[in-house]
Amino acid sequence: MTDYTADEMMTVAAARALTDGSVCFVGIGLPSTAANLARRTHAPDLVLVYESGTIGSKPATLPLSIGDGVLADSADSLVSVPEIFNYWLQPGRVDVGFLGAAQLDRFGNINTTVIGDDYRDPKVRLPGAGGAPEIAASCREVFMIVRQSPRAFVERVDFVTSLGFGTGKGDRERLGLKGRGPQLVITDLGVLRPDPDTCELTLTQLHPGVDLATAKAKTGWDLRVSPDLVTTERPTDQELAALRDLTA
């Protein structure tokens, strides 16, 4: 069996989470790599939607940006940016919103705005919201792919750019959000899912060779662990070949 990196395991695990035939609103970077890997492996009819207005893109090479020509040329339908948000994302037509994050907290809230507690005088100015607040609000469910570290996985995000479960169960419903929120966080160490009772992100899966102590150490909050913790199946040779072909 082929050797692989932690990032490769993460991307493969993320790709596996996408069901064939479902519709995925794809953020650039790791989510796009995972979604395109899924299309090349078990989910050839996965529908990729990018916020640049491309619906049903089937890129032959991995796009570097959200606005690559290959996304337009291979799309079933190409629409304006206002239309992609208003007609396609907002009404809840999309099954999965697939996002990255600079900071993430135990309730799946996302920060991509500022590090530090003063918005007007930040320690680090991040790129900002992009499409994420409405992707996180409107998709039937949200998957995230984030490398695990105490800096990224924090007790409470410095700034809520995109809402996960807010302060816990019931917040999304109170705000009238239709989507179910973050249902899956795939990291380089394992997979977290919201606890059905509290919505707190809970470790339910460890990738092969990763020990629980590492996962806890790389989490900035007191990580809860599922009693049914399982080990991820390692990437198959076919998955790795497809991924390496894609990112070559």
Next chain:
Amino acid sequence: MTDYTADEMMTVAAARALTDGSVCFVGIGLPSTAANLARRTHAPDLVLVYESGTIGSKPATLPLSIGDGVLADSADSLVSVPEIFNYWLQPGRVDVGFLGAAQLDRFGNINTTVIGDDYRDPKVRLPGAGGAPEIAASCREVFMIVRQSPRAFVERVDFVTSLGFGTGKGDRERLGLKGRGPQLVITDLGVLRPDPDTCELTLTQLHPGVDLATAKAKTGWDLRVSPDLVTTERPTDQELAALRDLTA
């Protein structure tokens, strides 16, 4: 000189009112005939916009309906129906809205909804509003082309489908309408313009061979006449040839 009908005089007079290079939102029927005649005579760069979403149509033959293929094929730009109303009409980009009417009153209010004073039990059910209420509200000015008769030119319309000057001067401003309202009503007998002080439609022009008594008799209100009443120039041979070629 060639003989001509009253309808031909009306259409020629209406065409002459359109300035070359201006943008005209065109209703189907008489307005469309006049606008297309203008394009073929003195206003080759008149921009025709139809509510079906065609911008800059240059039809080689007169369209029978607002959605004829010739309007689409010859357009500079073809957009959706929501876009034509929201991006093109509503912001006041259009110079002239060119409308017909079933009923018109002394303040230029238009009725195309019902004849009779009970909306729920009308004497005659007319087609309804179509695009006219917002054309009348949003274009910089409105031209109308209507055959004159006491049934059509009434003291007060049974139903205000599209606003002219309401009950008189100041009503449009109070409602926040940006367009200047009906500035020209071209009929088979002459031309009416709003009085600058009262906004009441006033006869300013008679077509050749029409006498004032006829114009008054064919008006359902006590028609005011401008002290500077002039006679319309009769259609030129070139105008008639172009019109007959268009409607052949």
Next chain:
Amino acid sequence: MATIAPLAQAVSQVVHDGDTVAFEGFTHLIPFAAGHEVIRQGRRDLTLVRMTPDVIYDQLIGAGCARKLVFSWGGNPGVGSLHRFRDAVQNGWPTPLELEEHSHAGMANRYVAAASGLPFAVLRGYMGTDLPKQTANIAPITCPFTGEVLTAVPALRLDSAVIHAQRADRKGNVQLWGITGVQKEAVLAATRSLVTVEEIVDELEPRPGAVVLPSWVVDYVAEVPNGAHPSYAHDYSTRDNDYYQRWDEISKDRESFRTWLEGVA
């Protein structure tokens, strides 16, 4: 993913008694064949929705399929009035027809709101007209930033939408071009949708001005060549203007209409 099915089956799956349903099209691509199938299937109590109800709506109304019409302009384009529509409104024949009446801008924005998953839309519309007196579905709304008062209309959510298009591929992706009106919005505003097409092809090659509706927002596709007749399908057929003229005669009295109706069934 859309199911490709024969017309009768597709119509029976998509259009149900009591539905709020739109057969959309702006002169171009009117889904006449699907409308006639609805008449054959004897649908009742429909709330018919359309910006420009024309001859197919006159036929549906005359056949007794409708209890209400939501619209902005009802006529026989280029010809005149709709006699069955008038007979229903003025005389309640064959059944009374409730009306909800808007402007084109209002209707277009109601579709946009529904397609956008919003409960309402805002426009500069209806100001100074008598239209707001006749329906609760036109209301003032104040801009929270400038204080300006504008007009709100509620989203026009449909149970079902039926449109005609030039083409679909075998996966059910739909392509239409020429004047495309509010057809995209109608499909996106509906719980169930049916698209009749001139032809089903292997590949939808890109066309200037084409709207493509991906298969996953369409429920049924039925191949019905000339399914827009007497309307037209840009680059496939031309408008049968004589039919519209003849309809004026046929529809003028109830007897000649009844004879026509027997011919449909």
Next chain:
Amino acid sequence: MATIAPLAQAVSQVVHDGDTVAFEGFTHLIPFAAGHEVIRQGRRDLTLVRMTPDVIYDQLIGAGCARKLVFSWGGNPGVGSLHRFRDAVQNGWPTPLELEEHSHAGMANRYVAAASGLPFAVLRGYMGTDLPKQTANIAPITCPFTGEVLTAVPALRLDSAVIHAQRADRKGNVQLWGITGVQKEAVLAATRSLVTVEEIVDELEPRPGAVVLPSWVVDYVAEVPNGAHPSYAHDYSTRDNDYYQRWDEISKDRESFRTWLEGVA
């Protein structure tokens, strides 16, 4: 009708000191050449508007042209951060930069409202986020029909808009295709507009997916082949990804940026 003019003249007519100005584009068709001309002309106190401010905005900010940025995502796409943007926000260099921050959906709808002549737009957005705490330009609005509370954002009226397109004809009609983003809305939202184009042609033959802006809503057209470089123009050029990588190095410190800036002037 649009005036066809050389770039320097067109920029000086369209972009003035103190303007609220957008140079729009969604990765594709970014009007870099026009942005560099604005730097050369020494414009000051601009409120820069864009959904995705990227390298050209980093350059304008570093050159001291801007006092405020209205945006939803600021980064070097595919590479990382914008260092001049960060330096301005974190250290006020070369001048402080005020921020007004939105989501993409909010910005897109603000453009739509302005293009539509409305004072505000309504969306399902920003709910539960910290964004509304940082600007007065996000407010709740209640549906007059259902009572549901949604979010309103004000129209994004521009003094000037600059975009790049593939083609114009000699009358100044503009044609762009591929990913067209919010470019139509930006032009329609602006009092003055400039479109740089790859080429001016006799006739705009129809293209699949093309947006055509008629000449009468465009003020200036300037022929600037490769005017989107290092961005790309679909069917004319490809994205110069190396430039974006190099920019990361150049922009990291003030000295190397100054050297770059001298090269522009």
